[in-house]
Amino acid sequence: MKNVLIISSTPRVGGNSEVLCKQFAKGAQEAGHNVEMVNLRDYKLNYCIGCYACHKLGKCFQNDGMNELSEKMLNANVIVLATPVYYYCMSGQLKVFIDRLTPIYEQVKAEIYLIATMWDPDEKMMEPTIEAMRGLTRDCFEDCREMGIICASDVGGLGEINDKPDYLHLAYTMGKNC
Numbered sequence: 001m002k003n004v005l006i007i008s009s010t011p012r013v014g015g016n017s018e019v020l021c022k023q024f025a026k027g028a029q030e031a032g033h034n035v036e037m038v039n040l041r042d043y044k045l046n047y048c049i050g051c052y053a054c055h056k057l058g059k060c061f062q063n064d065g066m067n068e069l070s071e072k073m074l075n076a077n078v079i080v081l082a083t084p085v086y087y088y089c090m091s092g093q094l095k096v097f098i099d100r101l102t103p104i105y106e107q108v109k110a111e112i113y114l115i116a117t118m119w120d121p122d123e124k125m126m127e128p129t130i131e132a133m134r135g136l137t138r139d140c141f142e143d144c145r146e147m148g149i150i151c152a153s154d155v156g157g158l159g160e161i162n163d164k165p166d167y168l169h170l171a172y173t174m175g176k177n178c
């Protein structure tokens with residue numbers, strides 16, 4: 001049994017990326033894993049101010065939602081990062097979260113899945129967003145391996161992903177096989 005942590009960064013309740021996270025969670029639960037899904041919108045997260053106090057303290061000097069989220073990251077065997085595409089990059093919410101991993105990112109040991117949703121039908125326009133997320137997961141995490149990505153294009157309106165059974169199935173299957 002693995003500890004599966006799903007980090008959803010859409011500010012929209014019922015957002016397309018959130019729906020895919022729930023499908024992943026459903027699959028992973030059915031496979032018998034211990035699954036937790038968190039929405040970054042439910043946490044107060046200040047941005048990193050680049051002071052490097054964490055290098056001396058071993059943790060950030062700021063006391064906010066990141067205390068709880070860091071603990072969850074360190075306990076996870078599987079981590080899913082999900083984002084809506086905002087201006088061909090990840091959401092600001094996810095970027096703030098990633099920057100705040102500075103005190104702990106070297107200790108994260110997990111299998112990684114990436115999920116992104118965008119309005120644009122041209123799949124290759126997803127590349128900058130996935131590459132930006134990989135700036136953390138491939139280039140900075142040390143003991144982690146990317147196991148799967150879902151790039152859902154041509155989904156703009158709230159919940160539009162529910163009309164795309166292929167994406168829903170892909171997310172469910174990835175969760176089931178994680």
Ligand SMILES: Cc1cc2nc3c(=O)[nH]c(=O)nc-3n(C[C@H](O)[C@H](O)[C@H](O)COP(=O)(O)O)c2cc1C
Nearest residue numbers: 010015016017084085086087088118119120155156
């Ligand atoms: C601030 C903002 C910026 C966006 N930028 C893009 C973009 O650059 N390209 C695109 O295809 N869609 C863009 N979109 C549309 C979203 O990526 C799309 O609606 C996505 O499915 C939202 O996912 P969510 O429902 O999980 O929030 C943007 C939406 C917002 C609100």
